[in-house]
Amino acid sequence: MKAATEDLGFSQGKPVATYVIYKSLLHCKAFEPDITTVFDRIIQMMGSAIEKSEEIKHMAYWLSVTSTLLFLIQRTLSPSPPKPEQPTSLFGRMTKGFRSASIISIVCHVEVKYPALLFKKQLAAYVEKLYGFIRNDLKKDMSQLLASCIQAPITSDGKVFPVEFWDSIIERLDGLLDTLKECNVPLGIIQKIFSQVFSFTDVQLFNSLLLHKECCTFANGEYVKAGLSKLEVWCSKVTSEYAGSSSDELNRVRQAVGFMVSKEKSKISYDEFTTKLCPVLSIQQLHRLCTFYSNNKDDTDSAAPDLISKLKGLMSEDSSDPDSDSYLLDDNTSSMAFPVEEIGKSINEKDFSNMKPSPELLEKPEFQFLLE
Structure with a gap:
């Protein structure tokens, strides 16, 4: 003992x-x-x-x-x-x-x-207790860092700051991965920690874009897109052995940003919007994205009125669904315990x-x- x-x-x-x-x-x-x-x-x-x-x-x-x-x-x-x-x-x-x-x-x-x-x-x-502690500690740090990654900081001359806040996130991910590797934590557990934290990141960024009008702009879309690219590069660098499918957990904010940085939004058809550009987003989320987007100073157009009208009509058809007017994502990662039966996979x-x-x-x- x-x-x-x-x-x-x-x-x-x-x-x-x-x-x-x-x-x-x-x-x-x-x-x-x-x-x-x-x-x-x-x-x-x-x-x-x-x-x-x-x-x-x-x-x-x-x-x-x-x-x-x-x-x-x-x-x-x-x-x-x-x-x-x-x-x-x-x-x-x-x-x-x-x-x-x-x-x-x-x-x-x-x-x-x-x-x-x-x-x-x-x-x-x-x-499960130890797993939850480590995951939630990373989520807490990520939450604080993401607050600076949601809206692009603008200088007095109108230029966007470099994505230095995103670099702090990468450093935090690297630090935890080094610790988990040093302690020989099973790969399946490491993958699950990062997968759930990336899912949390997706929820935080996506909800912020659809809650704060100043965040749902072309310039801000470019800023968030650059940050997401850094996360994708990190996943590629550490390989799927450690990152698992973490990059896939960012699909919803990635698709929302894809719409925000598109320069010909008025030409986007309903089929293209729902099957190619943002296939994982709900009708409510698509409608919110189209109507909430602001073209600020970049003179980029907005979604076509007929597209918005069609989305609104589809929302009305779903009015019997009590959750049909909900466009925000829920963070359920805290209630997701590690499936201990998967330990043997690694x-x-x-x-x-x-x-x-x-x-x-x-x-x-x-x-x-x-x-x-």
């Missing part, structure tokens, strides 16, 4: 603390009794260790420990895979031997017992086969079982 509360580092990209806890559970046969207190003690130990600090690196480390341990517990409590048929030929037996040697795993399948099932649920709760049992705790740990007599 004492050793597991310390930062034991990583081996083969996995937290050593997880390895020690799991091997200890197997060694003391904790999964076998119908009644045991060992799981309660581990949960209490983890809770005390987690609450020591709210520093992001500390939280990321424990997210790595708990999620990786949850993966092992999930595998342990799942039915063991059926044994393959024994090969009859000499070549088949040799091939099976080589293959078996290459897929060594520390996982042992056991009969499901109540204490282990409860432990699995408690671990999942810790994973972890493999084989990844634990070559793990080696530190020599200092192995020198202690009570840890000799780790060599078994």
Whole structure:
């Protein structure tokens, strides 16, 4: 217990603390009794260790420990895979031997017992709590930064400032990604954090464009478009391995901005508007965008009256829908827990086969079982 509360580092990209806890559970046969207190003690130990600090690196480390341990517990409590048929030929037996040697795993399948099932649920709760803390911390910072990225700052001579505020967002994303990578947080969790924060970004920017008339202009569209481009470049730079499909979460504000920076809005037909330019936006959002847009000093035209009229008519047809007059997006990311069943998509049992705790740990007599 004492050793597991310390930062034991990583081996083969996995937290050593997880390895020690799991091997200890197997060694003391904790999964076998119908009644045991060992799981309660581990949960209490983890809770005390987690609450020591709210520093992001500390939280990321424990997210790595708990999620990786949850993966092992999930595998342990799942039915063991059926044994393959024994090969009859000499070549088949040799091939099976080589293959078996290459897929060594520390996982042992056991009969499901109540204490282990409860432990699995408690671990999942810790994973969701830590995940939510890190995601919400990034959302909080992003919210403050986005306030400066919604409307283009104008100097006294009428020129637009460079997108330096967007650079601060990129720095924040880079900083968190470096921390998550350093702590070897599973890729699936990293992807989900950024995907949900990008969805939050989409909501904040989109709603601001349709709530503040001074933001729904051609010049401001160019400013936001330049910032979105920086986010897309970031996703491309870190690759889908870490960003996942985060860039796709910006589709609604991206399409709204596409309309704002179009220089021939009066020529846009209904079909082009709804199928090519802004296919993911609702009729209410399209109507708000057309009627709210201001061409300010750029002499760019607005949407054609017949297009606006058609959108208004379609809105009237939908008046029976209680939400038909709603054009704002809802941020539901805070209520979206991480689907713990997806952890296994970025972890493999084989990844634990070559793990080696530190020599200092192995020198202690009570840890000799780790060599078994």
